[in-house]
Amino acid sequence: MGYPAQVEALLQKGWVWQGQNAPLNKAENQFVSTGWHDLDQRLGGGWLQGSVNELQVQQPFIGELAVLLPLLAQPSTTALWVNPPAQPYAPGLHYQQVILNQQVIVNEPSDKLALWAAEQALQSRSISVVLIWSNALSAIQVRRLQQVAEAERKLVFVITPKQREEEARAYVTRLQLQRTDNLYISVLKRRFGWPLPAFPCAVDKHLPRRRRAL
Numbered sequence: 001m002g003y004p005a006q007v008e009a010l011l012q013k014g015w016v017w018q019g020q021n022a023p024l025n026k027a028e029n030q031f032v033s034t035g036w037h038d039l040d041q042r043l044g045g046g047w048l049q050g051s052v053n054e055l056q057v058q059q060p061f062i063g064e065l066a067v068l069l070p071l072l073a074q075p076s077t078t079a080l081w082v083n084p085p086a087q088p089y090a091p092g093l094h095y096q097q098v099i100l101n102q103q104v105i106v107n108e109p110s111d112k113l114a115l116w117a118a119e120q121a122l123q124s125r126s127i128s129v130v131l132i133w134s135n136a137l138s139a140i141q142v143r144r145l146q147q148v149a150e151a152e153r154k155l156v157f158v159i160t161p162k163q164r165e166e167e168a169r170a171y172v173t174r175l176q177l178q179r180t181d182n183l184y185i186s187v188l189k190r191r192f193g194w195p196l197p198a199f200p201c202a203v204d205k206h207l208p209r210r211r212r213a214l
Contacts (some may be wrong), residue, residue: 032155035070036203042187042196043173047071050150051172052142056162056188060085063183064159066203067175069096071129071155078102079129080121082114115141122148122156130156143170 031045040046047053055064065072072079073096081088081103090100104127108114111134121127122145130149137145137158149156162176174189176198183203187196 030153032071034067036067036201038199039067039185039201042199043190044192047155048172048191049155050153051191052146052149052156052158052170053173054169054171054175055157055159056174056176057159058162058178062177062179063201063203064177066183067177067185067201068131068157069098069203072103073097075099077129078127079104079131080118080127081105082118082130082132082134083107083109084131084133111136115145118145118156119148122152122154128154130154131159132156133159135161137169139169146170146172 030049031040031043031047032049033046034040034043055067057064071077072093077099079102084105084107088103088105093103094100104121106114106117108117114132114134115137118130118132121130137160142158145156145158148154158171171189172191173187176186176188178184178186178198182200184198185201186198189195
């Protein structure tokens with residue numbers, strides 16, 4: 001079923017969110033566990049294979065990497081880190097059982113080249129997960145990443161500051177991370193469901209006391 005021209009134009013700009021019906025068989029979507037039971041439940045099973053996911057943070061280093069540690073620590077995970085805000089701390093990653101020689105870091109000040117590097121990595125058999133730190137990915141750029149990620153059945157995570165605008169983007173999942181006494185996660189967008197209010201994520205229990213956030 002087609003859309004009126006006016007609605008189609010809004011969809012192309014990423015200004016309209018399209019809901020979808022939940023599938024009868026979730027296994028067909030190949031969800032990958034986040035490693036956090038409460039988050040898996042709220043996302044309907046975990047990260048959807050072949051998806052671009054956004055982690056909005058109020059400031060860097062509040063626990064965003066801790067949320068992704070169970071995925072990064074899987075022996076099969078090879079990850080490309082694009083423009084991390086600081087040099088990843090190798091001893092800390094090793095402590096968390098992340099295989100260091102399966103982590104590739106790219107620092108590219110040009111947004112265009114950074115996006116190109118991410119797309120190339122997604123098409124490579126050597127990379128299974130891409131992490132991107134960016135302040136300014138457009139709706140069109142997110143859609144391009146989503147097309148490649150879906151075609152290659154890879155996972156992409158975009159770590160970005162808390163958004164003030166309401167422009168819809170092609171992210172499969174949008175999470176907002178905030179820290180008070182604990183790390184709280186709000187589900188702003190998820191596949192097959194409505195947004196959900198903030199809930200505590202027990203990442204701190206799995207981190208050394210001297211480093212409560214990665």
